[in-house]
Amino acid sequence: MKINARTIKRGGGQIFWHLIIILTVCIFLYPLLYMFFSSFKELKDIFTAGVRLLPKKWIDTNYSSVFNKLDVPRLLFNSLVIAGLTMTVKMLTSILAAYGLVFIPNRHSSKIFYFFVVTMFVPFSVIMLPNYLTLTKLNLINTLIGVVLPQLADATAIFRIRQAMRCVPISLIEAARLDKVPHMTCLRKIVLPLVRPAVVSMAIFLFVNSWNEYFWPLLILRSNELQTITLATKYFSGTEGSTGWGNVMALASISIALPLILYLFAQRTIISTFMSSGIKE
Amino acid sequence: MTKEERQVERAAMREEKRIVRHANRKHRNAIAFTLFLAPATIAFLVFVVWPVMYNIYLSFLEWNMVSPDKEFVGFANYLKIFTDAPFLQSLRNSGVYILILLISCMIFPYFISFAMVHLVNKGQQVYRSILFFPSLVSLAVCAVVMSFVFNFMTGPVNALLKSVGIRGPNWLNTGGYILFVIGMVATWKIFGYNLIIFLAAILEVPVELIEAAKLEKASKFKIFWRIIFPLTSSTAFYVFVITFSHALSYVFTPISVITAGGPNYKSTNVVYQIYEYAFKNFQSGRAAAAAIFTLILVMFVVVLYQALEKKVHYEN
Numbered sequence: 001m002k003i004n005a006r007t008i009k010r011g012g013g014q015i016f017w018h019l020i021i022i023l024t025v026c027i028f029l030y031p032l033l034y035m036f037f038s039s040f041k042e043l044k045d046i047f048t049a050g051v052r053l054l055p056k057k058w059i060d061t062n063y064s065s066v067f068n069k070l071d072v073p074r075l076l077f078n079s080l081v082i083a084g085l086t087m088t089v090k091m092l093t094s095i096l097a098a099y100g101l102v103f104i105p106n107r108h109s110s111k112i113f114y115f116f117v118v119t120m121f122v123p124f125s126v127i128m129l130p131n132y133l134t135l136t137k138l139n140l141i142n143t144l145i146g147v148v149l150p151q152l153a154d155a156t157a158i159f160r161i162r163q164a165m166r167c168v169p170i171s172l173i174e175a176a177r178l179d180k181v182p183h184m185t186c187l188r189k190i191v192l193p194l195v196r197p198a199v200v201s202m203a204i205f206l207f208v209n210s211w212n213e214y215f216w217p218l219l220i221l222r223s224n225e226l227q228t229i230t231l232a233t234k235y236f237s238g239t240e241g242s243t244g245w246g247n248v249m250a251l252a253s254i255s256i257a258l259p260l261i262l263y264l265f266a267q268r269t270i271i272s273t274f275m276s277s278g279i280k281e
Numbered sequence: 282m283t284k285e286e287r288q289v290e291r292a293a294m295r296e297e298k299r300i301v302r303h304a305n306r307k308h309r310n311a312i313a314f315t316l317f318l319a320p321a322t323i324a325f326l327v328f329v330v331w332p333v334m335y336n337i338y339l340s341f342l343e344w345n346m347v348s349p350d351k352e353f354v355g356f357a358n359y360l361k362i363f364t365d366a367p368f369l370q371s372l373r374n375s376g377v378y379i380l381i382l383l384i385s386c387m388i389f390p391y392f393i394s395f396a397m398v399h400l401v402n403k404g405q406q407v408y409r410s411i412l413f414f415p416s417l418v419s420l421a422v423c424a425v426v427m428s429f430v431f432n433f434m435t436g437p438v439n440a441l442l443k444s445v446g447i448r449g450p451n452w453l454n455t456g457g458y459i460l461f462v463i464g465m466v467a468t469w470k471i472f473g474y475n476l477i478i479f480l481a482a483i484l485e486v487p488v489e490l491i492e493a494a495k496l497e498k499a500s501k502f503k504i505f506w507r508i509i510f511p512l513t514s515s516t517a518f519y520v521f522v523i524t525f526s527h528a529l530s531y532v533f534t535p536i537s538v539i540t541a542g543g544p545n546y547k548s549t550n551v552v553y554q555i556y557e558y559a560f561k562n563f564q565s566g567r568a569a570a571a572a573i574f575t576l577i578l579v580m581f582v583v584v585l586y587q588a589l590e591k592k593v594h595y596e597n
Binding site for chain 1: 469
């Protein structure tokens with residue numbers, strides 16, 4: 001009897017906390033669902049729906065009109081080039097740097113790592129103007145490369161990949177080095193296969209971050225044929241109360257489709273990489 | 282030569298060879314180290330270190346970013362921004378944004394992650410995958426969607442308020458409310474990431490401690506305050522630092538997408554003000570001075586964090 005009362009009480013508490021968490025989940029999910037379902041609604045339906053999510057009548061004219069007004073394939077292509085290039089180069093430099101910091105003995109290792117970490121806390125506002133001036137001098141304004149270059153100085157990937165590499169037994173590398181195996185081979189044949197989850201999740205994370213970048217491309221890219229899918233939302237911003245609502249929602253849905261797919265594909269790996277608590281040294 | 286002498290000589294030669302080989306390896310390692318770290322380091326030197334130094338230099342100049350002549354004006358730019366009403370307004374707003382985000386992205390996920398680990402026994406994986414996803418959505422998209430959700434005529438938030446008999450405010454055009462909306466956009470982006478960091482830390486707290494406390498019927502609040510908090514405080518400090526620095530920079534995109542700082546500077550923040558100085562008014566000196574101010578602010582918090590971290594470290 002006593003046990004029963006206790007289990008019931010405990011179960012009741014559980015349900016209460018589940019409800020709190022589910023409420024939080026709903027609040028965070030609602031804007032996404034609102035965006036997705038509104039993109040299939042008629043304008044009148046968006047205005048009168050209130051809290052209701054599902055459309056009264058499903059229509060696809062919002063999507064066709066976005067494709068008519070904007071060169072969507074071009075926007076997606078530009079985003080793909082920028083995000084792909086940023087991710088690839090950043091991954092290469094980060095993997096090399098992380099390997100160097102972990103496996104090549106050097107008395108400056110910790111100082112250099114500390115330097116990378118400190119740069120993570122330099123506010124974006126400090127480097128914005130000088131970087132713009134640097135790119136002007138290099139004649140890279142209004143080029144895709146101009147968007148990519150400043151994004152390369154980001155220590156997140158170095159930090160996370162170094163974290164994963166520290167779990168690789170250093171004796172493996174030492175043994176290989178005694179057999180005169182070059183560092184590059186050690187990296188490719190021994191270390192990379194062992195840290196693959198971290199590398200994959202960082203690659204996706206960097207790709208999505210660059211895909212989502214708004215301010216820097218806005219500042220650098222001028223001509224119409226260089227715009228990205230994330231930037232395209234600006235064509236509709238400030239249209240509050242005007243007729244473009246369904247279109248904006250359609251465009252927004254298109255722009256998050258790829259990040260969403262990548263996340264669904266690798267969410268377990270991504271989350272475990274961020275959970276392998278990188279903060280404690 | 283006697284046998285011993287020969288032996289000694291051979292030993293000396295071996296030793297010499299070993300030293301040479303060792304030096305060679307050391308030398309080769311130094312070269313490899315440089316080659317492996319050079320690409321990343323160059324990017325950081327060009328796009329972080331140099332900009333910071335150049336920014337300091339710019340902050341002492343009067344310059345319109347185009348003309349060839351720059352005039353050295355000492356601390357005049359610093360004096361000017363601290364007597365500029367919009368900048369002072371942006372400082373006040375930044376304070377409010379920081380406060381909002383510390384509550385919504387530090388305290389709130391701290392409790393939610395505690396609940397997810399110790400107060401419920403199922404669903405943790407599903408909850409965390411859903412809650413993490415918004416941090417992969419672009420701030421620009423999020424800002425646009427939120428401006429619809431909070432629209433005062435047709436948005437669902439006011440519809441919900443109306444159904445319980447409250448007349449919702451004009452969120453996007455009223456000082457105060459707009460700070461909340463922009464704070465919520467940033468929250469949507471930061472919350473999941475911070476939640477994951479807290480989850481990782483809380484999962485490392487030994488379960489036996491919690492079970493023992495539960496057996497002794499300690500209240501949930503007590504378990505959190507007496508066990509979880511002391512054992513995860515270094516993570517909490519870390520989250521404090523990143524939330525503080527995100528609260529400065531992550532509100533930039535929503536401000537620029539939703540309000541452009543308006544109405545009447547009611548929603549602007551320091552970073553947006555720096556952008557206005559630089560790219561709308563072409564006052565590079567003021568922009569640089571304000572930027573240096575944010576740098577000092579963030580570095581102050583980072584140094585504070587390290588001091589606290591050390592203190593906690595020694596106490597344990």
